[in-house]
Amino acid sequence: MRYIVNGSCVGCGLCTGICPEVFTMTDEGVAKAIDEEVDRDLATALDAMQNCPVQAIEAQE
Template sequence: MKGYVDKALCVGCGMCAASCPEGFRLGDDGVAEGYQELPAESIEDAQQVAGDCPVGAITIVSAK
């Protein structure tokens, strides 16, 4: 599983990076990004982050 951030929607609040740093970070452009496959123990946190994103910019997808 991997977090995907819609950069057109993201406002760069940093909530995802603070709550689930194993899967999200703020890029140099100030916008969040899902940067690696989520460890199994972080999937629940990432799903919570996706639901809590204030602009709905995050989805969790299967990494293939």
């Protein structure tokens, strides 16, 4: 599973707080997914996606 943060991100940091293994903040103040495929069962990544307040996280198989 690969996660992508789209242009809707407002930089709240929720995803990096929940799952720093997959998400990081950029110098521009928005989140970015680490460019690595992650274990499909990584519950914290899914939790971050489901709890994003602006639905900026997408998952790709």
